[in-house]
Amino acid sequence: MENTHYQKLTKTFARLSRFSHLSAIAGWDMFAMMPPNGSKARSEALAEMSVLCHQILTSQEVARALSDAEQEDLNDLERANLREMTRQYQQAALLPESLVEAKSLAGSRCEHAWRTQRPNNDWQGFAENLKQVVKYSREEAALRAAQRGGSRYDALLDIYEPDMTSARLDALFGDLKSWLPDLLARATEKQAQKTLIAPQGPFPTAQQRELGLDAMKLLGFDFDGGRLDVSAHPFCGGVPEDVRITTRYNENELFSALFGVIHETGHARYEQNLPREWLGQPVALARSTALHESQSLFFEMQLGRSEAFLTRLLPHITARFGNQPAFERDNYIAWNQRVKPGYIRVDADEVSYPAHVVLRYEIERALIEGEIEVDDIPALWDEKMQHWLGLTTKDDYRNGCMQDIHWTDGGFGYFPSYTLGAMYAAQLFHAARRALPSLERDIANGDFTALFDWLRQNIWQHGSRFTTAQLVINATGEDLNPHYFRKHLETRYL
Amino acid sequence: MENTHYQKLTKTFARLSRFSHLSAIAGWDMFAMMPPNGSKARSEALAEMSVLCHQILTSQEVARALSDAEQEDLNDLERANLREMTRQYQQAALLPESLVEAKSLAGSRCEHAWRTQRPNNDWQGFAENLKQVVKYSREEAALRAAQRGGSRYDALLDIYEPDMTSARLDALFGDLKSWLPDLLARATEKQAQKTLIAPQGPFPTAQQRELGLDAMKLLGFDFDGGRLDVSAHPFCGGVPEDVRITTRYNENELFSALFGVIHETGHARYEQNLPREWLGQPVALARSTALHESQSLFFEMQLGRSEAFLTRLLPHITARFGNQPAFERDNYIAWNQRVKPGYIRVDADEVSYPAHVVLRYEIERALIEGEIEVDDIPALWDEKMQHWLGLTTKDDYRNGCMQDIHWTDGGFGYFPSYTLGAMYAAQLFHAARRALPSLERDIANGDFTALFDWLRQNIWQHGSRFTTAQLVINATGEDLNPHYFRKHLETRYL
Structure with missing residues (x-):
């Protein structure tokens, strides 16, 4: 039996959810368990995953399936699911991968350094990292605003x-x-x-x-x-x-x-x-x-x-x-x-x-x-x-x-x-x-x-x-x- | 500057290494931290990741690059790295994705059930799961042996x-x-x-x-x-x-x-x-x-x-x-x-x-x-x-x-x-x-x-x-x- 566009989408989003499971656990671990020297490799791993999920979510196939699924016969629940899928797609599609990765890396680094900077009241050190984060967040905001108004x-x-x-x-x-x-x-x-x-x-x-x-x-x-x-x-x-x-x-x-x-x-x-x-x-x-x-x-x-x-x-x-x-x-x-x-x-x-x-x-x-x-x-x-x-x-x-x-x-x-x-x-x-x-x-x-x-x-x-x-x-x-x-x-x- | 085939391979393997970082931490967590009801979702997430890594590692691009890189001018260390890449590729390429996923799922389930079956001395329950694992391991062994001799x-x-x-x-x-x-x-x-x-x-x-x-x-x-x-x-x-x-x-x-x-x-x-x-x-x-x-x-x-x-x-x-x-x-x-x-x-x-x-x-x-x-x-x-x-x-x-x-x-x-x-x-x-x-x-x-x-x-x-x-x-x-x-x-x- 042929899958509907909606069914194909549910498979893709289930896959994304499994990947985000791994990121969620690795993210929790980063804050609750990870020793300091794990930081760089963890940031890179999480950033790589966030690029992957971004690629999957914003692929041409997802874009087409979302649009095609709109024409399919869906019940209320499926229609709500499609609305949320579309929202996730739109949120993600307007950000280039390079920005997603750069922002994720800058954020992980800023957070990790903050753990020692805060007890040391080290605003100068913190501000330097934060400026990078703000830079990418402003880029993100500009791109989002350009699309949404x-x-x-x-x-x-x-x-x-x-x-x-x-x-x-x-x-x-x-x-x-x-x-x-x-x-x-x-x-x-x-x-x-x-x-x-x-x-x-x-x-x-x-x-x-x-x-x-x-x-x-x-x-x-x-x-x-x-x-x-x-x-x-x-x-x-x-x-x-x-x-x-x-x-x-x-x-x-x-x-x-x-x-x-x-x-x-x-x-x-x-x-x-x-x-x-x-x-x-x-x-x-x-x-x-x-x-x-x-x-x-x-x-x-x-x-x-x-x-x-x-x-x-x-x-x-x-x-x-x-x-x-x-x-x-x-x-x-x-x-x-x-x-x-x-x-x-x-x-x-x-x-x-x-x-x-x-x-x-x-x-x-x-x-x-x-x-x-x-x-x-x-x-x-x-x-x-x-x-x-x-x-x-x-x-x-x-x-x-x-x-x-x-x-x-x-x-x-x-x-x-x-x-x-x-x-x-x-x-x-x-x-x-x-x-x-x-x-x-x-x-x-x-x-x-x-x-x-x-x-x-x-x-x-x-x-x-x-x-x-x-x-x-x-x-x-x-x-x-x-x-x-x-x-x-x-x-x-x- | 154009990347050599070898350089492209190092990027792919670095990416695989970042993904396997997430699996390694989620795997550690599964044994050291995870509560029992997390088991099913975790198994599925790890299996999804193992399918992904298998896909990347066994792709046509990797196969071609491995073969092309053999002709490139590499130093001893690079040649050793290429040898290990090729070994990983060969180990993986002969297994179909469906087997990789099925084996990973069967293994996670068997391990998780074992945690309560062992204290209960429940061989019957354990044997049932183990048979699945053995089945997939035999399939794997047969495929590997057919290639290696x-x-x-x-x-x-x-x-x-x-x-x-x-x-x-x-x-x-x-x-x-x-x-x-x-x-x-x-x-x-x-x-x-x-x-x-x-x-x-x-x-x-x-x-x-x-x-x-x-x-x-x-x-x-x-x-x-x-x-x-x-x-x-x-x-x-x-x-x-x-x-x-x-x-x-x-x-x-x-x-x-x-x-x-x-x-x-x-x-x-x-x-x-x-x-x-x-x-x-x-x-x-x-x-x-x-x-x-x-x-x-x-x-x-x-x-x-x-x-x-x-x-x-x-x-x-x-x-x-x-x-x-x-x-x-x-x-x-x-x-x-x-x-x-x-x-x-x-x-x-x-x-x-x-x-x-x-x-x-x-x-x-x-x-x-x-x-x-x-x-x-x-x-x-x-x-x-x-x-x-x-x-x-x-x-x-x-x-x-x-x-x-x-x-x-x-x-x-x-x-x-x-x-x-x-x-x-x-x-x-x-x-x-x-x-x-x-x-x-x-x-x-x-x-x-x-x-x-x-x-x-x-x-x-x-x-x-x-x-x-x-x-x-x-x-x-x-x-x-x-x-x-x-x-x-x-x-x-x-």
């Missing part, structure tokens, strides 16, 4: 968040800027009235790891299909069949690694519950980075830092580390709902977090549009940190613009996803609470079945079948509405 | 040990069979006269790991270019720039993991010292599996269990585990030079080890030649174990024919390398001692500089530049001569 930055944004534009972001973030500073000030002021007892370490790494595993079990992580490890910058990687999450431990600080693990567990459960029967096809991939982030923030912020969940988690903490005044219930809850502006985005509370994102958004957009240069970043960073959070990062690059890993491998356009994710998470949690009247009680009892079923049915199992807007409308009754995020923050913090 | 088994042997034949093995192993049983009996009898004190555990895994790392440091392992991890079956994997060795721990047994680590460190140092400037080219690969094994046995047996080295190692052991009667010097040395026939090959002493290899050689040769079937293995295994070592494995598959991993992924023809390696190791150590008069004293002082320089200069740095015979003649003055192995065993054990 719209601004260069919008063209990068579209990689992570289809249908999102800087105009829409300006509106969403503009709204945020109108009320967040005041909310932040009020929350800080309110909390200043109560003195909290800080947890007293040391909290040995081995027990912190066990506690993280406790939380992952509680949250339904499938350990037969994933792992928890350590990396400098926590992430969720691997493949849906084998999801690798990482965290980092500080023996003086208990909750940073723990809530990092809870956050990554949200990403992981999304991956672990993508539609199994379509795995390997584009339609089975997670919908977008912001939707992905909505799951991690659903776990970490909406669920994880709720009073009900914190209460449920407390016995695990005291079982691992014994009792101490900081673990007295009210103090412990208040401690984990503290609003305390700080330097580090990944450690930020959910009220000041958007400030970190808007700062990066404004800088990276200007950088890609060519309005500023890499050398301008530290001063701008310092200025915006002072403005938003009253903190200076002058000469302190490691806690300033060198804290993140996203720009090192050219991930410009990614940062807005974090705050979009926070907005989606609040909207989804609101909808879940409406649908599940016994939710608070279930959480306090450690019974998350109904909640995770709701997520599975409304988000996870759909992969990329629907557009983001359609998925969110189906799940919550309306498109993205930042009102729910504001309401959530006001309810929890004012 | 010679027997089917010889055709597989040639993959691992170029220029080796079963006729030569029969002579080498025949010699061994003429004196080893007597030597084994005499050594056992001699040692029976002295009662040894067994080390008293438990020896916690974490400290065993630290002791292993001590030994690796002492032996010059480069930790910036490699790691030590855990897997069910110890191995040395990864890539020369990033060598991954594994061991397994038993808290009641101290020396098994330790000497396993020392063994793998020998493999690792060979890889870490392959010629850096040629990496990515076939000429930079290790010479053969037997030569590789000669390095691990040089480290584990020739050096590692020598009185001088054991003495040097002892303070590390007592520093990690305190003192106990078993660590009294004479007892400790005798304990680590014990001859004690047992079920498990990887735990065998160097006197009974060849019996394990000859047993497997005889079974796998008959299996590939079609003289026996998978169902015949357990009875033959039991019969040969009883004959050689006086031990029965009846109904005890997990300590019998299910103990090894080699057959699970179709590595027939590999086992003889172990005993060839032991013979090469004895011959090399003899030559090194002749070249380095202060060797014993250096070892006792923990100064291995001269010894490792000798290995680097005579073996490691040459990669595959010379044939095995030429390399060994250059290093020792003669081709493989089993006399040195016999002499070594007699000196140490009689």
Whole structure:
């Protein structure tokens, strides 16, 4: 029997998915396992693979088959898969192989050097590598924008968040800027009235790891299909069949690694519950980075830092580390709902977090549009940190613009996803609470079945079948509405 | 400037090397890190990659370029590289892609199931998978033999040990069979006269790991270019720039993991010292599996269990585990030079080890030649174990024919390398001692500089530049001569 064009495409994309499996594992290994001298060979291997996948994806045969398949008789699911295939093709086809390879190499090198440059606060060394990455990212943005129309930055944004534009972001973030500073000030002021007892370490790494595993079990992580490890910058990687999450431990600080693990567990459960029967096809991939982030923030912020969940988690903490005044219930809850502006985005509370994102958004957009240069970043960073959070990062690059890993491998356009994710998470949690009247009680009892079923049915199992807007409308009754995020923050913090 | 055919080939083989880097890391991960549910997707990804590499290696362009490059003006090194490229091409070209993929899939599945089947002593389940692997290995052997001439088994042997034949093995192993049983009996009898004190555990895994790392440091392992991890079956994997060795721990047994680590460190140092400037080219690969094994046995047996080295190692052991009667010097040395026939090959002493290899050689040769079937293995295994070592494995598959991993992924023809390696190791150590008069004293002082320089200069740095015979003649003055192995065993054990 002759294959249809669509069937041929599914075979090609399954093949691409197998190759990207190897890159995903080698990529995870690079961050979680690889010794320093493996860096050059690994970068070259990953770049070679990215060239190969680019060649396959952008071949004449794929182009023709995509166009021919449009005329074939496809069901809804197949049509959605074809839409996602076409999107991948279009994203890739306009980039020459040489640029793909050069960007991949520059990114791997920049990231690898960053690991030692950051502890050494070596901005000069880092900036030199970053300039290469920015150069290639600008080339990429120009090529993408020339095809799509719209601004260069919008063209990068579209990689992570289809249908999102800087105009829409300006509106969403503009709204945020109108009320967040005041909310932040009020929350800080309110909390200043109560003195909290800080947890007293040391909290040995081995027990912190066990506690993280406790939380992952509680949250339904499938350990037969994933792992928890350590990396400098926590992430969720691997493949849906084998999801690798990482965290980092500080023996003086208990909750940073723990809530990092809870956050990554949200990403992981999304991956672990993508539609199994379509795995390997584009339609089975997670919908977008912001939707992905909505799951991690659903776990970490909406669920994880709720009073009900914190209460449920407390016995695990005291079982691992014994009792101490900081673990007295009210103090412990208040401690984990503290609003305390700080330097580090990944450690930020959910009220000041958007400030970190808007700062990066404004800088990276200007950088890609060519309005500023890499050398301008530290001063701008310092200025915006002072403005938003009253903190200076002058000469302190490691806690300033060198804290993140996203720009090192050219991930410009990614940062807005974090705050979009926070907005989606609040909207989804609101909808879940409406649908599940016994939710608070279930959480306090450690019974998350109904909640995770709701997520599975409304988000996870759909992969990329629907557009983001359609998925969110189906799940919550309306498109993205930042009102729910504001309401959530006001309810929890004012 | 136009590329020569030879230059084009070096680019293709560099590309293949980058792809095999990803497979090597994903392969290591499969054994050392991967959770069980990742197995199917990983097998498929590795099989897809092995098909791709097979396609590239056996393409018309490579075939033509290999033939055209023969006419080009090449220096000795380039000519050696071309010889190794041609060998790789010939090895691959006669196998259809479908067989390569089917064999890779069957092997991955068999290995993965083995991990739970072995603890359950589930021979029936294992045999079912193994039959598939044998089926494809026989097909492979038939195709190879049809091209090369010679027997089917010889055709597989040639993959691992170029220029080796079963006729030569029969002579080498025949010699061994003429004196080893007597030597084994005499050594056992001699040692029976002295009662040894067994080390008293438990020896916690974490400290065993630290002791292993001590030994690796002492032996010059480069930790910036490699790691030590855990897997069910110890191995040395990864890539020369990033060598991954594994061991397994038993808290009641101290020396098994330790000497396993020392063994793998020998493999690792060979890889870490392959010629850096040629990496990515076939000429930079290790010479053969037997030569590789000669390095691990040089480290584990020739050096590692020598009185001088054991003495040097002892303070590390007592520093990690305190003192106990078993660590009294004479007892400790005798304990680590014990001859004690047992079920498990990887735990065998160097006197009974060849019996394990000859047993497997005889079974796998008959299996590939079609003289026996998978169902015949357990009875033959039991019969040969009883004959050689006086031990029965009846109904005890997990300590019998299910103990090894080699057959699970179709590595027939590999086992003889172990005993060839032991013979090469004895011959090399003899030559090194002749070249380095202060060797014993250096070892006792923990100064291995001269010894490792000798290995680097005579073996490691040459990669595959010379044939095995030429390399060994250059290093020792003669081709493989089993006399040195016999002499070594007699000196140490009689």
